[in-house]
Amino acid sequence: xxxxxxxxxxxxxxxxxxxxxxxxxxxxxxxxxxxxxxxxxxxxxxxxxxxxxxxxxxxxxxxxxxxxxxxxxxxxxxxxxxxxxxxxxxxxxxxxxxxx
Amino acid sequence: xxxxxxxxxxxxxxxxxxxxxxxxxxxxxxxxxxxxxxxxxxxxxxxxxxxxxxxxxxxxxxxxxxxxxxxxxxxxxxxxxxxxxxxxxxxxxxxxxxxxxxxxxxxxxxxxxxxxxxxxxxxxxxxxxxxxxxxxxxxxxxxxxxxxxxxxxxxxxxxxxxxxxxxxxxxxxxxxxxxxxxxxxxxxxx
Amino acid sequence: xxxxxxxxxxxxxxxxxxxxxxxxxxxxxxxxxxxxxxxxxxxxxxxxxxxxxxxxxxxxxxxxxxxxxxxxxxxxxxxxxxxxxxxxxxxxxxxxxxxxxxxxxxxxxxxxxxxxxxxxxxxxxxxxxxxxxxxxxxxxxxxxxxxxxxxxxxxxxxxxxxxxxxxxxxxxxxxxxxxxxxxxxxxxxxxxxxxxxxxxxxxxxxxxxxxxxxxxxxxxxxxxxxxxxxxxxxxxxxxxxxxxxxxxxxxxxxxxxxxxxxxxxxxxxxxxxxxxxxxxxxxxxxxxxxxxxxxxxxxxxxxxxxxxxxxxxxxxxxxxxxxxxxxxxxxxxxxxxxxxxxxxxxxxxxxxxxxxxxxxxxxxxxxxxxxxxxxxxxxxxxxxxxxxxxxxx
Numbered sequence: 001x002x003x004x005x006x007x008x009x010x011x012x013x014x015x016x017x018x019x020x021x022x023x024x025x026x027x028x029x030x031x032x033x034x035x036x037x038x039x040x041x042x043x044x045x046x047x048x049x050x051x052x053x054x055x056x057x058x059x060x061x062x063x064x065x066x067x068x069x070x071x072x073x074x075x076x077x078x079x080x081x082x083x084x085x086x087x088x089x090x091x092x093x094x095x096x097x098x099x100x
Numbered sequence: 101x102x103x104x105x106x107x108x109x110x111x112x113x114x115x116x117x118x119x120x121x122x123x124x125x126x127x128x129x130x131x132x133x134x135x136x137x138x139x140x141x142x143x144x145x146x147x148x149x150x151x152x153x154x155x156x157x158x159x160x161x162x163x164x165x166x167x168x169x170x171x172x173x174x175x176x177x178x179x180x181x182x183x184x185x186x187x188x189x190x191x192x193x194x195x196x197x198x199x200x201x202x203x204x205x206x207x208x209x210x211x212x213x214x215x216x217x218x219x220x221x222x223x224x225x226x227x228x229x230x231x232x233x234x235x236x237x238x239x240x241x242x243x244x245x246x247x248x249x250x251x252x253x254x255x256x257x258x259x260x261x262x263x264x265x266x267x268x269x270x271x272x273x274x275x276x277x278x279x280x281x282x283x284x285x286x287x288x289x290x
Numbered sequence: 291x292x293x294x295x296x297x298x299x300x301x302x303x304x305x306x307x308x309x310x311x312x313x314x315x316x317x318x319x320x321x322x323x324x325x326x327x328x329x330x331x332x333x334x335x336x337x338x339x340x341x342x343x344x345x346x347x348x349x350x351x352x353x354x355x356x357x358x359x360x361x362x363x364x365x366x367x368x369x370x371x372x373x374x375x376x377x378x379x380x381x382x383x384x385x386x387x388x389x390x391x392x393x394x395x396x397x398x399x400x401x402x403x404x405x406x407x408x409x410x411x412x413x414x415x416x417x418x419x420x421x422x423x424x425x426x427x428x429x430x431x432x433x434x435x436x437x438x439x440x441x442x443x444x445x446x447x448x449x450x451x452x453x454x455x456x457x458x459x460x461x462x463x464x465x466x467x468x469x470x471x472x473x474x475x476x477x478x479x480x481x482x483x484x485x486x487x488x489x490x491x492x493x494x495x496x497x498x499x500x501x502x503x504x505x506x507x508x509x510x511x512x513x514x515x516x517x518x519x520x521x522x523x524x525x526x527x528x529x530x531x532x533x534x535x536x537x538x539x540x541x542x543x544x545x546x547x548x549x550x551x552x553x554x555x556x557x558x559x560x561x562x563x564x565x566x567x568x569x570x571x572x573x574x575x576x577x578x579x580x581x582x583x584x585x586x587x588x589x590x591x592x593x594x595x596x597x598x599x600x601x602x603x604x605x606x607x608x609x610x611x612x613x614x615x616x617x618x619x620x621x622x623x624x625x626x627x628x629x630x631x632x633x634x635x636x637x638x639x640x641x642x643x644x645x646x647x648x649x650x651x652x653x654x655x656x657x658x659x660x661x662x663x664x665x666x667x668x669x670x671x672x673x674x675x676x677x678x679x680x681x682x683x
Contacts, residue, residue: 001487002495010506014513019450020389021511023498024488125466129296138465141322141408141648160468162564164429164461165652 005031030078034061038081040097044074048093055085055094105248106167107154110186111176114146116237120176121152123241123263128156128250130259136161149184156250174244175199176223176236178207187214197247197289199223199236204290219247221289230284231277238278239285246286253286292470292537299430299462302469303369303395303455304329306437308339309477312393313364313484316344316355320374321407322459323397327369349374353381353394360390361499363489365441367392371459372399375413379420385452386421387515388500391444391484392452394422395437398560398611399459400647408648409459411559415612415621421515423453423522424589428545428563430467432586433457435539438472441481442529448521454589458561460648472537480536519590526587543592545584546599548574552581554663555600557626558609559585562644562651569656580660591625597633604667605638606630607659609679611645619643619676638672644679655680 002025007016018024049071056064056071063079065072083099107124111117118139125137136155153167171194175186178200190196195217198207204220211218223239231238245256260282264275297305304326307315317327327343334343342359346352352368359366370378375396385392396414400406414424423443427433436455444453457463472480488497503511523543530541545563548570549555556566563584573580583599600606608627610620618624623641630637642659645651659679666672 012507012510014510014517017507017510017514019514019518020387020499021501021503021507022388022488023501024495026496028498122466125296129468134468135296136465136467138460141460141464162429162567163653164458164465164561164564166650168652 003028033077035075035077035079038079040081041076041079042074042081042083042085042094042096045093045095048091050091050093052090054088054090058084058088060084103158104161105154105156105172106170107156107172107174107244107248108167108170109152109154109174109176110180110184111150111152111237112180113148113150115176116235117150117174117176118152120237120241121154124154124244124250126263127245127256127259128154131251133157134159134161140166149180170194172197172244172248174240176240178202181207181210185212187212190214190216192216195219195247197221197240197243199240201225219243219289221285223285226281226284226288230280231274235281238281239288242282242285243289246289256286257282292472295469295471296466297430297469298325298464298466299427299433299457300325300397300464301329302430302434303437303457304333305471306434306477307367307395308333309472309474310365310438310441310481311339311478312341312367314342314344314356314359314366316346316352316359316366316368318346318349318352318370318374320349320371322399322463323369323371323374323395325463326395326397349377350381353378353385356392357381357385357388357390360385360392361388361489362491363486365484367394369395369397371397372401372413375417376401379417382417382420382422382452384500387511389450389515389518390452391441391450393437393440393444394452394454396454396456397459397463398456406647407459409461409561409611410646410648411611412613412646414454414456417454418589418621421451421519422589423449423451423519423587425453425455425587426559426585427455427457427462428561428584430462430465431469431539433462434469434471435533435537435541436586438477438480439529439533439541441484442532443522443525445484446521446525449518449525451518451522461561470537476536480533522590523587523592541586543587543595544599545582545586547582547584549581549583549599551579552603553579554605554660554667555581555583555603556607556609556656556659557583557585557596557600557622559588559622560611562609562611562656565651565653566656569653569660572653573657573660578660578664585622588622591629593625593629593632596626597629597635600630600637601633601635603637605663605672606640607663608639608641610641610643613643613646617676638666638670640666640672640675640677642677642679649680651680
């Protein structure tokens with residue numbers, strides 16, 4: 001049976017934890033909002049974007065969705081604000097505070 | 101626990117005293133007794149003095165100590181008579197069995213004044229005559245079974261044959277020699 | 291139908307394992323436990339078990355592989371002694387904190403140094419706080435019986451903790467003694483199939499094992515783990531009851547030998563308990579009211595039950611086959627004395643360190659301990675509470 005990880009917040013008591021802290025079930029990281037960890041977020045400047053899609057594969061958290069060959073808006077629920085995509089973009093289509 | 105028989109074996113690493121003690125436990129077990137057979141372990145070194153023990157009883161054996169006051173002592177290598185205090189604690193109404201080519205009279209002065217019974221057997225002669233090699237433990241096992249009255253001869257030989265068939269399943273050619281050694285030792289011990 | 295036999299302790303445990311037919315047995319040899327995987331390897335070669343037997347390159351690896359196999363959903367185990375256990379240290383905690391019900395057949399041997407291959411309990415005593423259930427045996431029969439019961443305890447859904455089945459190196463592991471074996475089918479039915487709810491090799495529901503846990507969660511995780519240990523006491527009793535119905539041999543958390551009306555008592559673990567029983571019978575024949583409490587389950591530690599069993603005793607000697615280097619005695623002494631204190635016991639207690647590195651203990655030695663206890667009870671003063679038995683002064 002898959003673990004209900006929505007119950008595993010910092011307010012969970014010892015009784016709420018799974019034995020051995022196991023997490024059963026696939027793809028559960030989707031339910032874990034790592035977006036709250038970031039202090040700065042990348043910003044998508046759509047008019048500069050040529051849809052080269054160099055940014056998508058370098059994102060460590062799969063936060064740049066691609067639909068019909070075009071990238072869409074950032075998934076800020078999971079983006080940790082690492083800034084790698086800013087470095088990858090050749091067209092200044094992504095900006096982020098502190099990253100040149 | 102008046103029915104308890106305690107036996108101490110003195111041998112040298114490689115002579116099979118430990119194996120003989122375990123075989124003796126096996127044989128006594130077949131007679132319906134409670135048994136213990138255990139060696140005093142150290143680093144196993146060929147030629148170093150080793151000690152092994154047997155307890156045989158009609159009732160459950162609980163003690164897990166070594167044996168300090170045995171009824172019987174078996175000396176597998178007579179050179180140990182000088183090196184080890186083999187008669188230490190040996191009961192006067194018990195006996196010592198020594199593997200030697202010498203006579204009883206020659207052996208007794210080396211037993212530090214032990215007043216009990218002394219038995220000897222020439223395990224070298226028995227072993228060479230029956231197996232063509234020197235394995236003192238097989239003759240010594242038969243000798244102590246006789247001396248301590250653990251089993252009568254026919255039953256002993258029958259049990260040992262079964263035991264050897266199991267033990268030497270991979271080399272059945274040695275069974276016959278071992279059986280002959282047991283039989284001869286039963287007669288030779290004096 | 292029980293089968294009467296005579297076996298060494300190592301062979302007895304190996305036979306129990308053959309009857310259990312576990313899924314995975316990674317092994318690395320070390321004296322005096324080597325014979326367990328050695329016998330077992332022959333069972334594998336003869337096709338008597340279908341266990342995956344994995345010769346590995348170290349004890350660090352054998353326990354790691356057992357952990358991996360257990361996480362994957364297999365019933366796994368390994369065997370070791372002494373330095374081998376020390377080399378598993380890190381993995382012992384991982385097995386326990388991941389709540390993996392694997393087994394370890396431990397043959398107790400002294401830790402270096404000086405280097406020594408003989409029995410004492412310093413290896414398993416050092417691992418006592420790792421989160422494993424620990425059970426000890428007086429003789430071959432108990433080692434076999436404990437092994438047969440091991441998985442029923444460790445795999446129980448309220449427990450799910452690894453279990454260490456300990457016996458005394460050489461003294462029982464290499465001594466041939468009488469034993470009654472259960473039939474293969476009886477053991478198979480008693481132990482049953484292992485069916486974990488979650489396991490790595492479940493394609494229906496993948497699983498993450500051994501996650502990192504930050505300060506926000508670590509303490510809750512450890513408290514959660516402690517709950518399994520709390521449940522273990524009842525499970526040990528329940529499994530023992532079922533085992534008694536099968537075998538006729540009764541076990542509890544500890545054994546009380548002529549303790550009911552005893553005025554002085556000894557508390558100890560392992561093979562010397564048998565020697566102590568002989569001493570007790572001898573002294574009882576002389577009118578001395580002496581008894582024994584032999585620990586079977588050491589982790590979890592049944593403190594309340596032990597204090598209750600000792601409640602009427604005037605003086606007690608707690609025997610440790612391991613040093614604690616606390617300047618107070620050994621680990622069993624500390625545990626039993628704490629139990630007595632919690633129960634507001636008035637018993638006078640002394641703690642002996644004995645039998646280190648295989649030092650032999652005779653019936654006469656234990657008679658001497660009881661004589662000391664008698665004097666302590668008469669004086670109303672325990673005197674020096676940290677003592678050595680059988681050391682050349």
